[in-house]
Structures are given as C-alpha cells and as structure tokens.
Amino acid sequence: MNSLIKTAALVGTDAVAEAMRQINPDVVAAYPITPQTAIVETFSQMVADGLVKTQMIAVESEHSAMSATIGAASSGIRAMTCTSSQGLALMWELLYIASGLRLPIVMPNVNRSLSAPINIHCDHGDSMGARDSGWIQLFSENAQEAYDNTIQAIRIAEHPDIQLPVMVLMDGFIISHSIDRLDLQDDTSVQKFIGSRNPAYSLLDSQNPTSVGTFDSLYGYFFEFKRQQEEGMINALNVIQEVGNEFGTLFGRSYGLFETVGMEDAEYAVIATGSAAGTIRMEVEHLRSSGVPIGMIKLRSFRPFPAKQLAELLSGLKAVAVFDRSDTFAGHMGGPIFIELRSSLYDLEKKPLTINYVYGLGGRDLSEKLVKKAAGELMETAQNGFVRQTVNYLGLRE
Amino acid sequence: MSTKLKDLVKKPQILSGGHRLCAGCGAPIAVRQVLMGMPDDIQLVVACPTGCLEVSTTIYPYTSWNCSYIHCAFENAAATLSGVETAYRSLKEQDKLKEDYRFIAFGGDGGTYDIGFQALSGALERGHRLIYVCYNNEAYMNTGIQRSGATIMGTWTTTSPHGDNSFGKKENQKNMTAIAAAHNIPYVAQASISHWKDLVRKAQKAFAADGPAFLNVLSPCHRGWRFPMEKTVEMAKLAVQTCMWPLYEVEQGKWNLTTKVRDKKPIEEYLKPQGRFGHLFKSSPEVIAAIQDNVDREWEKLLRLCGE
Numbered sequence: 001m002n003s004l005i006k007t008a009a010l011v012g013t014d015a016v017a018e019a020m021r022q023i024n025p026d027v028v029a030a031y032p033i034t035p036q037t038a039i040v041e042t043f044s045q046m047v048a049d050g051l052v053k054t055q056m057i058a059v060e061s062e063h064s065a066m067s068a069t070i071g072a073a074s075s076g077i078r079a080m081t082c083t084s085s086q087g088l089a090l091m092w093e094l095l096y097i098a099s100g101l102r103l104p105i106v107m108p109n110v111n112r113s114l115s116a117p118i119n120i121h122c123d124h125g126d127s128m129g130a131r132d133s134g135w136i137q138l139f140s141e142n143a144q145e146a147y148d149n150t151i152q153a154i155r156i157a158e159h160p161d162i163q164l165p166v167m168v169l170m171d172g173f174i175i176s177h178s179i180d181r182l183d184l185q186d187d188t189s190v191q192k193f194i195g196s197r198n199p200a201y202s203l204l205d206s207q208n209p210t211s212v213g214t215f216d217s218l219y220g221y222f223f224e225f226k227r228q229q230e231e232g233m234i235n236a237l238n239v240i241q242e243v244g245n246e247f248g249t250l251f252g253r254s255y256g257l258f259e260t261v262g263m264e265d266a267e268y269a270v271i272a273t274g275s276a277a278g279t280i281r282m283e284v285e286h287l288r289s290s291g292v293p294i295g296m297i298k299l300r301s302f303r304p305f306p307a308k309q310l311a312e313l314l315s316g317l318k319a320v321a322v323f324d325r326s327d328t329f330a331g332h333m334g335g336p337i338f339i340e341l342r343s344s345l346y347d348l349e350k351k352p353l354t355i356n357y358v359y360g361l362g363g364r365d366l367s368e369k370l371v372k373k374a375a376g377e378l379m380e381t382a383q384n385g386f387v388r389q390t391v392n393y394l395g396l397r398e
Numbered sequence: 399m400s401t402k403l404k405d406l407v408k409k410p411q412i413l414s415g416g417h418r419l420c421a422g423c424g425a426p427i428a429v430r431q432v433l434m435g436m437p438d439d440i441q442l443v444v445a446c447p448t449g450c451l452e453v454s455t456t457i458y459p460y461t462s463w464n465c466s467y468i469h470c471a472f473e474n475a476a477a478t479l480s481g482v483e484t485a486y487r488s489l490k491e492q493d494k495l496k497e498d499y500r501f502i503a504f505g506g507d508g509g510t511y512d513i514g515f516q517a518l519s520g521a522l523e524r525g526h527r528l529i530y531v532c533y534n535n536e537a538y539m540n541t542g543i544q545r546s547g548a549t550i551m552g553t554w555t556t557t558s559p560h561g562d563n564s565f566g567k568k569e570n571q572k573n574m575t576a577i578a579a580a581h582n583i584p585y586v587a588q589a590s591i592s593h594w595k596d597l598v599r600k601a602q603k604a605f606a607a608d609g610p611a612f613l614n615v616l617s618p619c620h621r622g623w624r625f626p627m628e629k630t631v632e633m634a635k636l637a638v639q640t641c642m643w644p645l646y647e648v649e650q651g652k653w654n655l656t657t658k659v660r661d662k663k664p665i666e667e668y669l670k671p672q673g674r675f676g677h678l679f680k681s682s683p684e685v686i687a688a689i690q691d692n693v694d695r696e697w698e699k700l701l702r703l704c705g706e
Contacts (some may be wrong), residue, residue: 064520075443075485077488213469223518
C-alpha cells in the first residue's frame with residue numbers, strides 16, 4: 001500500500017461528496033431531492049470554496065440534470081450528477097439515452113422509496129425501476145463502500161470495453177445520513193487511480209465534428225447497437241472484478257461482484273444487498289459460531305447480474321433465502337433479486353430451495369429479531385426439504 | 399456584419415443538401431437564414447429536440463450537419479445544450495481548448511412552447527451563452543399535424559378537428575416570444591423566413607449576445623397548413639403583412655418593432671389560402687372575427703411596448 005489514508009467520521013452523503021471532490025469532474029449538473037440533497041449541497045460548497053475545477057449547473061429538474069450531464073459527457077469531458085427516488089424516476093427516459101449513447105456517466109443514487117404514498121425513507125424501488133435501463137448498478141453497504149464505489153465507478157464506466165453509465169447506490173438515511181467511520185485515500189492516489197478520460201468522440205473536437213444521437217429507422221442499426229450495449233454489460237462482469245482487485249492492491253479494500261461469508265461450508269445461505277447486509281452478517285456469524293452451516297452473499301453488482309457466478313456458488317445448497325428491499329408487484333412473484341436469482345439457478349442439476357423475504361419498504365427497520373426469524377425459517381426449510389411460503393413480507397403489520 | 403446577399407451566399411453551408419425534409423418545408427430555410435448570421439471564425443454545436451428537422455437531417459449513418467450536432471430527447475434540447483456549453487466553458491477555463499464555439503438549438507414549436515418549455519426556461523434563466531431558435535410551424539408536424547400551444551384559434555389539426563361540435567382549436571396561441579423576453583435575457587426576437595434580411599440581422603445579434611438569445615421564426619409547413627408547397631415564403635409574408643406574426647426584437651429589455659406595417663391586411667387574406675382554416679369560411683365566420691380581434695389587440699399591445 002503506497003496510498004496515504006486519512007480516517008474520517010462522515011455521513012454517507014459527505015463521503016460521496018468527498019469522492020466527487022477527489023474525482024474532480026469537469027461538469028456536475030444536479031437538483032436537490034431528499035435524501036440526496038446533502039451531496040449536492042456539500043459539493044456546491046466545494047465548488048464555491050475553489051476546491052474543485054468543476055463547473056456546476058444548478059438545473060431546474062432532474063430531467064434537465066441528466067440531459068445536461070448527457071450533453072456535457074458528449075463533449076469529451078467527465079460529467080456527473082446524483083439523485084434519489086422521484087428524481088431518478090423523472091430521469092427515466094434519459095437513463096436509456098445515456099446508456100444508448102455509451103456515455104460513462106457516474107451517478108450516485110441515494111435509494112429512497114417511490115411515491116405513492118410519498119415517503120422519503122429507504123427502499124430499493126427507485127433503482128430497481130431502472131434495472132433494464134442499461135446502467136451498471138453497484139450497491140454499497142456503508143459510507144466506506146459508497147466512497148469506494150464512487151471512485152471505482154469512474155474506472156468501470158470509462159473502461160474501453162464497457163463505456164456505460166454507472167449508478168452507485170446507497171441506502172437513504174441509513175447510509176446517507178448516519179455518521180460512519182471510513183478511510184479516505186489521498187487525492188493524488190485517487191487521481192492516479194482514475195486517470196483521465198479519453199473518449200473516441202467529442203462534440204468539441206473541431207477537427208472531427210460529430211453527430212450524436214442520430215436517427216435510426218426500420219432498416220437501420222438499432223438492434224446491432226442494443227446488442228453491443230449488452231456486450232458492454234457482459235464485459236462489465238470481468239472489469240468490475242479487475243478494478244475491484246486493483247483498488248484492493250492499492251488501497252487495501254478489494255471488491256468483486258459480491259462478497260461472501262462462510263460459503264465454503266454452508267448448507268444454506270442468505271442473499272442481501274445494501275445496509276441490511278450488516279445486520280444479516282451479524283446474525284449469520286452468530287449462528288455460524290454456534291455451528292449452524294449458514295452462509296451469506298452480499299450482492300454488490302445488481303447490473304450486471306452475476307448469474308453464473310451465483311449459480312456456481314449455490315449449486316448443491318439445500319436452501320437460499322433472498323432479501324429484497326423492493327417488490328415487483330407482479331402477483332406474488334417476489335422481489336427483483338429473488339426473481340433474477342431463481343432464474344439463475346434454473347439450469348442447475350442440484351438446485352437449492354428458494355424463499356423470498358421482502359422487507360424494509362419505505363424505510364421500515366430490519367431488526368435483528370426479524371433476521372433471526374427469517375434465518376430460523378430458512379433452517380426449517382432446509383431440514384424439511386420443502387418451502388412453506390415462497391414470498392414472505394418481513395416486518396409487515398398484518 | 400454584412401447582410402448583403404452577395405456576401406451571405408458565400409457563407410459556408412452548415413446544413414448541407416440531401417436532407418430528407420419535404421420540398422417546400424420552412425424549417426431548413428429558417429436554419430440556413432439563421433446560420434447566415436453566424437460569425438466566420440467560430441465553431442458550432444447544434445442541438446435539436448425530436449422533430450421534423452431532427453429525423454430528416456441525421457438518418458444514421460448519414461448526417462446533414464457540417465458541424466457537431468446532438469439530439470437527446472424531445473423536451474430537453476435546451477438542457478442538453480446547456481451541458482455542452484458548460485463543458486466548453488470548463489475546457490476553456492482549464493486552457494484545454496483553443497477554438498471559440500457557439501451553441502445553437504433548433505426546435506419546433508412543440509419542443510419549445512409545450513414539452514420543452516421548462517428546460518428552455520431553466521436554460522434561459524441560468525444564463526448559458528446559447529441561442530435557442532424555434533422554427534415555428536404552429537403544430538406538431540412530425541407526428542402528423544396535432545395542435546400545440548403555438549396553434550392559432552380556429553385551426554384544424556388532427557387533435558383539434560372541426561365537426562358539428564367544434565370549430566377547430568378553441569384557444570388562442572400563447573406568446574412565447576414575450577415569455578422568453580420575460581426571462582430578461584440579452585436578446586429575444588420574432589422573425590419570419592419571408593423577411594430574410596431582418597432575420598439574418600437578428601441572428602447576427604443573437605450570435606453576438608453575451609448570454610442566452612431566443613429567436614422565434616415563423617416557418618410555414620404546407621403539409622399541415624394545407625397550401626401549395628411553392629407558397630411557403632408567401633404564407634410567411636402574409637402572416638407579417640396581416641400582423642398575425644409581427645417582427646420585433648427585445649434587446650437588453652428594450653422592445654423594438656423591426657418591420658413597421660402601415661396598411662395592415664385583413665386576416666382573411668392570410669387565412670383564406672390555407673386549408674387548415676377552410677372550415678371557418680364555411681361555417682364559423684364569427685371565429686374569423688375573433689381571430690382578427692386577437693390580432694388587433696396583440697398588435698396594439700406590441701406597438702405600445704415598442705413605443706410606436
């Protein structure tokens with residue numbers, strides 16, 4: 001490790017703003033929305049204090065935030081924005097344009113539920129709604145991971161084999177507004193790690209003027225473009241790991257597509273993502289210390305979804321419980337992680353039984369007690385060899 | 399800068415031939431006249447919202463634009479271009495770019511008056527140095543003639559049809575030029591492709607403005623207005639002569655009438671040759687009178703604002 005580390009106590013939004021200061025993007029266009037607001041406030045102050053070279057655009061909506069970011073990123077420079085919830089929903093059509101134009105935009109999204117009823121607290125319904133938009137989506141467990149993911153996202157997005165936008169996800173309030181202890185790298189090391197952006201095309205290349213966002217018709221190339229976009233997402237499975245390993249070598253914290261606890265000898269496992277992983281890990285470790293063969297997978301990359309890697313890891317297990325902080329409203333199909341995991345396991349000869357726990361919508365707390373209850377049901381399922389109830393709502397008053 | 403025809407014809411063609419706009423379309427005339435007002439020593443980035451001009455000039459893998467161009471979506475040309483302009487300022491400040499650039503958006507009235515209204519207002523308020531040109535043909539023509547906020551009362555469109563219970567569009571158009579002027583930006587003007595010298599001079603002022611500029615250019619659409627395709631410029635001229643489309647500018651807050659109309663022609667002379675108003679002459683003469691009233695009222699208001 002040759003990077004200087006400063007230990008700090010920061011709320012999640014300040015940790016992300018600090019990462020943005022070190023990335024020092026050329027343009028940031030953003031709009032306030034709870035609980036993201038603190039990022040744009042802190043960053044605006046950094047601009048006002050001359051700590052960054054960034055030109056800030058205080059736009060009149062999230063729709064314009066993403067539009068301006070797309071315009072800026074098409075001009076050969078590094079452009080960022082950040083949002084939450086309704087703001088992400090308002091950006092929706094532009095998310096597809098950012099990925100379709102292969103623009104490596106990095107956007108922290110502080111996960112918050114979508115209206116109605118209006119609720120400012122955490123669930124993953126906002127970013128899950130954008131799961132088919134062609135953005136890479138990386139979840140964070142705490143402020144440290146939000147900081148680390150934001151920095152790594154630049155490298156992942158701009159990788160020549162990818163050229164796709166990245167959403168860095170962190171739980172609203174639980175991460176964004178809680179003070180956490182984290183290690184910050186020094187500016188020079190971060191700058192060296194991310195390097196400079198060298199796009200193939202820029203609107204501001206006077207020698208090679210270019211048309212961006214051209215029209216494609218029935219006999220055009222739309223299908224080929226979209227297939228190439230998927231290729232970028234497939235390539236991301238490797239690049240996310242490469243960048244995570246390099247980050248680990250330099251800074252001492254390695255990252256992959258997911259993190260595991262006790263999976264080497266687990267007979268059943270829990271899968272979760274975001275801040276809930278902390279509570280679940282505590283319970284899993286507690287159970288393991290008393291000899292229970294339980295393991296845990298903390299999903300970091302939801303897009304791309306590491307289907308093959310998860311299937312290999314779960315092959316032969318007796319049962320798997322999937323925790324989802326959002327619902328798909330598909331008629332008892334369960335949450336999005338559950339649906340995708342079940343699909344990933346389909347071709348396995350030795351498939352584990354699967355149970356889904358939808359929890360924490362609108363910020364409802366996931367207590368240790370609730371995790372214990374779910375773990376107990378998981379063990380029971382593994383012992384009985386059948387699933388009593390596939391989709392369960394954990395912590396629901398009924 | 400010169401507005402002499404012998405000088406203007408020597409300007410480079412930014413919008414090249416071979417685009418797929420209809421013969422007789424007003425939009426490329428508006429674009430060419432505006433770009434004749436561009437200084438010689440600058441680079442240009444054009445932005446288009448979704449619309450006729452966009453779909454007809456950039457059919458992949460071709461482009462009609464001899465400059466950089468971006469299309470993002472329908473309602474966000476101004477916001478997208480504000481991002482490009484900000485990226486430019488960033489590079490300039492970092493001393494990473496030598497050339498001088500200007501930024502110009504060409505949007506139809508749907509993308510300007512209606513769906514793109516918020517993004518345009520935001521960009522004007524933020525003071526980006528960009529020009530927003532509305533090539534105004536008073537309806538959604540790209541999707542096949544639907545009413546917009548720019549459509550005149552009484553107009554037949556496919557979403558304001560006339561019938562036993564309808565005389566066409568019920569409401570007057572909004573005054574987008576005045577709304578743009580209310581943003582207190584350096585330069586706002588209303589122009590027509592029929593008055594090219596006036597238009598080029600206004601474009602020159604827009605390019606010179608140290609901040610946002612807005613040009614509202616009447617660009618008739620023979621498909622939607624229902625007149626013979628060779629009459630495009632004539633229709634635009636009639637709109638000016640009847641005071642349906644007065645030519646004026648608002649420069650640093652000062653209103654100035656750029657074309658004085660001494661013998662205002664009756665509105666019938668403008669409405670009669672256009673199929674979109676044909677039903678009014680058969681069944682709704684009172685609507686023609688109401689259109690005339692509105693034209694007169696707006697004209698008087700404008701004269702007062704211009705100190706005439």
